[in-house]
Amino acid sequence: MMNQSKHRFTFxxxxxxxxxxxxxxxxHPVYKGSFLKYPGWYVTGYQEALTILKDNRFQTRIPLPETTKKYEALKKIQSRMMLFKNPPDHGRLRMLVSHKFTPARIEKCRPYIEKIAIDLWNDLKNKKKIDVISDFAYPFASLVIARIIGIPDEDKDIFRGWALNLIQSLDFTRSRRSIVDGNNTTLEMLSFFKDLINKRSQSPQDDLIxxxxxxxxxxxTEEELLATSVLLVIAGHETTVNLISNSLYCLLENPKEYHKLIENPSLIESAIEECLRYESPTQMIARIASEDVELNNVQIRKGDHVYVLIGAANRDPNQFSNADTFDITRIPNPHLAFGSGIHFCLGSALARVEAQIAIQTLLQSEVNIHLETKEVEWRNLVGFRAMKEMYVHLYDQSTNH
Ligand code: HEM
Known part of the structure; x- marks a missing residue:
């Protein structure tokens, strides 16, 4: 019998x-447990995870307890986000936005994403020590998503606090306090975006809004536009920051792979795919069964909670050979880091390009990067894989100090 305490699980x-x-x-790859507040099925097998994500009988739902006055704004906005919608509403909302995020559209943004990365790195590369997360990945991801949505550059810093607050209120480890904070953040964001929507309806610019x-x-509708803007800020921020920092961490922790990439920069695409698989920024997706479903000899009942551990599916040895080995030449690499099925990450093309550019910028400069400590601390989240900070020392390649 497994120790299923919530404390053990979150730790x-x-x-x-x-x-x-x-x-x-x-x-069992579909294991009935009670680690989290709601007992449910913990899915660690790749095939089972894929089956569930593609099967609309497993529905998404707002990750909030029964409503109280204390977090009504948060609940209302989440209920209008495509991420928490099921068919048929989901398809309509997604279709109205999806053509803005196709790989071809995102390729057009490449020049300015590269410029943002280079400008930021030029300001940092002569320093001795930096925190990759707060000094580089955050401002980078903020500037990119802000530019795409249409948020003025000077407002991008306030988004860091907002994104941090909202992601905490979405995670399974959240406290009541973080939900209330998330509600206050939502109110601030709503007033910010209402103002911006007003301005853009009078004088449109070249941006998503x-x-x-x-x-x-x-x-x-205006309400849907507000919810979509808030969703894009949260989704386009935290996970992308974590993709960039986790990717650099994987490479620094695996010097052979790091040198392979330095010697052969054309490996950047497969390298980022492997980082997505090996340290997936999103670790868990929750669903609820809308009817009874039998899967791999277990009987999932209508109303049961299902926790798809995509970080586990991505390390399933039945799907990936040497699943615990980080190999930047791994092809094919059908990881589930962006989910699957109708909710497959809308921003995946953008996130991929951002991560490729960020890592290329850091690795192709005349600076050597060393992790300050191998004992990095991970944030206390179960749905996401995120370091608290990531200090690195920078050395000039020519003088080595
Ligand atoms: C610019 C960056 C990003 C944007 C704009 C973005 C946007 C979105 C949106 C709008 C959705 C909801 C799609 C729907 O419900 O149909 C979504 C889903 C998702 N995103 Fe992203 N995302 C970004 C980056 C990332 C990254 C870096 C990851 C992690 C590797 C990630 C993982 C996911 C996952 C797993 C889902 C599916 C959730 C589910 O099925 O419940 N996203 N994303």
Whole structure:
């Protein structure tokens, strides 16, 4: 019998999730447990995770307890986000936005994403020591998503606090306090975006909000536009910051792979895919069964909670050979880091390009990067894989200091 205390789960999910995943998978890839507040099925097998994500009988839902006056704004805005919508509403909302995030559209943004990365790095590379997360990844991801949505550059810093607050209120470890904070953040964001939408409806610019406001037909309502803007800020921020920092961490921790990439920069695409698989920024996606479903000899009942551990599926040895080995030449690499099915990450093309550019910028400069400590601390989250900070020392390659 496995020790299923919530404390053990949240502790191990922070410290060493992969050994915990292995232990759960060895009992059953679809394991009934009660680690979290709501007992449910913990899915660690790749095929099972894929099946669930593609099957609309497993529905998404707002990750909030029953409503109280204390977090009504948060609940209302979440209920209008595509992430928490099921068919048919989901498809309509997603269709109105999805053409802005296709790989071809994102390729057009490449020059300014590169410029943002280079400008930031030029200001940092002569320093002796930096925190990759707060000094580079955050301002980078903020500037990129702000530029795409249409938020003026000078306002981007306030987004860091907002994004941090909201991600905490979404995670399974959240406290009532963080939900209330999330509610206050939502109110601030709503007032910010209402103002911005007003400005853009009067004088449109070359940005997403203006485009969505002036779409010919099947427009989003103002409420939906507000919810979509807030969703894009949260989704486009935290996970991308974590993708960049986790990727650099994987490479610095695996010097052979790091040197392979330096010697052969064309490996950047497969390298980022491997970082996505190996240290997936999103570790868990929750669903609820809308009817009884049998899966791999277990009977999931209508109303049961299902926790798809994509970080575990991405290390399933039945799908990936040498699953615990970080190999930047791994092809094919059908990881589930961006989910699957109708909610497959809308921002995946953008996140990929951002991570490729960020890592290329850091690695192709005349600076050597060394982790300050191997004992990095991970944030106390179970749905996301995120370091608290990531200090590195920078050395000039020519003088080595
Ligand atoms: C610029 C960056 C990003 C943007 C704008 C973005 C946006 C979105 C949006 C709008 C959705 C909801 C799609 C829907 O419900 O149909 C979504 C889903 C998702 N995103 Fe992203 N995302 C970004 C980066 C990332 C990154 C870096 C990761 C992690 C590797 C990630 C992982 C996911 C996952 C796993 C889902 C599916 C959630 C579910 O099925 O419940 N996203 N993303």
């Amino acid at each position: 191990e999910m922070t410290e060493s999730p992969y050994s915990l995943y292995k232990e759960i998978r060895s009992i 203006s485009e969505l406001l002036h779409q010919e037909d099947k427009k989003l």
